[in-house]
């Protein structure tokens with residue numbers, strides 16, 4: 001069988017064995033609906049509440065709620081749209097590098113006349129705090145600020161503490177999408193002082209189709225999914241019991257290994273970066289200082305290449321990476337994240353994201369280092385670059 005090296009952990013991850021083991025029981029014997037009053041239901045309810053309690057503790061969350069959703073996207077939408085519906089006439093400020101879940105939610109709000117503002121980022125990919133301050137309304141209207149904890153394309157970590165302080169001082173509610181950050185860097189939600197935080201299980205070795213929104217004590221939201229009133233009325237729908245249990249197991253496993261994994265993955269990422277710089281002169285790392293980025297992400301722009309050609313050739317060699325740009329029907333659009341950092345032309349459109357995770361081994365990185373430059377050279381020769 002062809003050798004395959006998966007370097008796309010920011011897209012999704014393989015299920016961790018701890019999560020699979022924890023889930024098996026709830027996919028098989030304990031299949032109850034947590035809302036049922038009989039023993040099957042009660043056992044399922046216990047499992048969900050224990051998973052919630054464990055996960056809140058792992059997040060350093062005290063008095064808040066954890067609302068389980070069907071995805072990280074839904075958690076973001078609940079935060080943004082749920083806030084706006086609760087606060088008609090308010091304002092939402094988001095950064096220019098948010099995930100589509102936040103961007104598209106704010107577009108829906110703006111099309112309905114809601115006041116939506118966009119805060120730019122600096123060249124290093126961190127939000128421009130001064131410009132953000134200038135966008136805050138000064139008439140006391142309810143305001144939501146949405147800035148992600150770490151970016152999904154570049155791995156750039158945002159100044160969360162400063163943002164939380166700013167929001168607290170100015171009476172704004174602070175939402176952060178921590179889908180990529182959870183399990184990669186310490187997240188103490190109460191200590192940082194963030195009001196709403198979105199998560200997704202499948203980015204850290206949990207199952208796909210489970211997300212959660214942390215909602216701190218004081219924050220009020222309207223639901224966006226209506227029905228039986230599960231999840232304290234904030235997200236109707238029968239809970240994904242096995243998924244929630246698997247999510248909790250993945251969080252526990254990732255957090256227990258956080259320190260050694262940070263060291264291991266950042267060393268592998270740096271080896272990848274140094275090796276690629278040697279064999280591919282002219283490449284540029286997107287996202288400033290390595291310490292300001294997640295330990296598992298390397299985003300590079302490669303000059304003089306046909307990006308789709310390189311991605312296809314890498315795939316044929318078994319190397320699975322992601323373009324940092326949105327490919328749509330034959331044309332490659334520069335990524336909104338890379339473009340927002342001021343990159344132009346080729347550097348904006350030829351971004352490639354390599355992302356590592358719990359299953360990545362040193363030999364995977366060596367294989368990528370061996371194959372990557374050969375592929376780039378071959379595609380360059382073929383396309384006349």
Ligand SMILES: Cc1ncc(COP(=O)(O)O)c(C=O)c1O
Pocket residue numbers: 010011070071072073074076099101148150151152177179180200201209210211
């Ligand atoms: C930063 C960020 N937010 C939200 C999401 C959406 O998560 P999900 O795939 O669970 O909808 C992703 C996934 O790509 C992400 O990277």
